[in-house]
Amino acid sequence: MIKILLVEDDLSLSNSIFDFLDESYEVLQVFDGYEGLFEAKTNIYDLILLDLMLPEIDGFDVLRELRKEGIETPVLIMTAKEGISDKAHGFEIGADDYLTKPFYLEELKMRIKSLLKRSGKLEEHALKYGDLEVNLQGNVVKIDGERKNIAGKEYELLIYFLQNQGAIIPKEQIFDRLWGFDSDTTIQVVEVYVSKLRKNLKDSQFEKHLSTIRSVGYILNKMEEK
Numbered sequence: 001m002i003k004i005l006l007v008e009d010d011l012s013l014s015n016s017i018f019d020f021l022d023e024s025y026e027v028l029q030v031f032d033g034y035e036g037l038f039e040a041k042t043n044i045y046d047l048i049l050l051d052l053m054l055p056e057i058d059g060f061d062v063l064r065e066l067r068k069e070g071i072e073t074p075v076l077i078m079t080a081k082e083g084i085s086d087k088a089h090g091f092e093i094g095a096d097d098y099l100t101k102p103f104y105l106e107e108l109k110m111r112i113k114s115l116l117k118r119s120g121k122l123e124e125h126a127l128k129y130g131d132l133e134v135n136l137q138g139n140v141v142k143i144d145g146e147r148k149n150i151a152g153k154e155y156e157l158l159i160y161f162l163q164n165q166g167a168i169i170p171k172e173q174i175f176d177r178l179w180g181f182d183s184d185t186t187i188q189v190v191e192v193y194v195s196k197l198r199k200n201l202k203d204s205q206f207e208k209h210l211s212t213i214r215s216v217g218y219i220l221n222k223m224e225e226k
Helices: 011-021 033-042 059-068 084-092 105-118 152-162 171-178 188-200 205-209
Strands: 003-007 026-030 047-051 075-079 097-100 126-129 132-135 140-143 146-148 210-213 217-220
Touching: 003 011, 003 033, 011 026, 011 105, 026 033, 033 047, 033 059, 047 059, 047 105, 059 075, 059 084, 075 084, 075 105, 084 097, 084 171, 097 105, 126 152, 126 205, 132 152, 152 171, 152 188, 152 205, 152 217, 171 188, 171 217, 188 210, 205 210
Parallel strands: 003 026, 003 047, 047 075, 075 097
Antiparallel strands: 126 132, 132 140, 140 146, 210 217
16 A cells, blocks of 8 residues: 655645545654654655644655655645745655645645656556546557647646646646746747647537636636546
8 A cells, every 4th residue: 555654734735634644654653853753764655745833843844854865755835835935846856746724635645646646656557537548658649539749848837737736726836847947038938838738629528628817827727427
């Protein structure tokens, strides 16, 4: 079973996350930075959920020490800090994703699945969404069996949406993940590529269900199961 280390000092939130994830994953709860660092260094985990505001040492120091030690376990930061500088710093020292508190547990679960897939812990050879199918091994995108010319950042954007269905994804987060903080372009590039993707997948189920949330970002609504 997939093993997750949960480092969160808020007992109520930690227990809520534990109860929600317990049926799908093996989760260990710890409640301060030193204990989290010790566990992450002495045992093998597939993913670490890391709060930033922790007793003893904060999440930034925990993450920095893990990466310094060469521990590459994926880390999802959970933070009440909304400032872009805090998120930027997290990515700069080795975070793989972040969620701003408060968040929905369903969204946390989707982010976990996305990170596990990216790290190869959950193998996936194809993604399907209605009439759209993506062969992940050959990077081939098809609509109703017809191949579409989707490549580069446009392809990465498509995969990011498909792996985060039902979650509101801020434009800043897409930019951070696909282009990075050291990019010489601006956040407007996200809108350009979303528009390009919509145009290339026009009239598909994907295009119809990808919604823009004004001044926030986007959400790819989950397909209704028949």
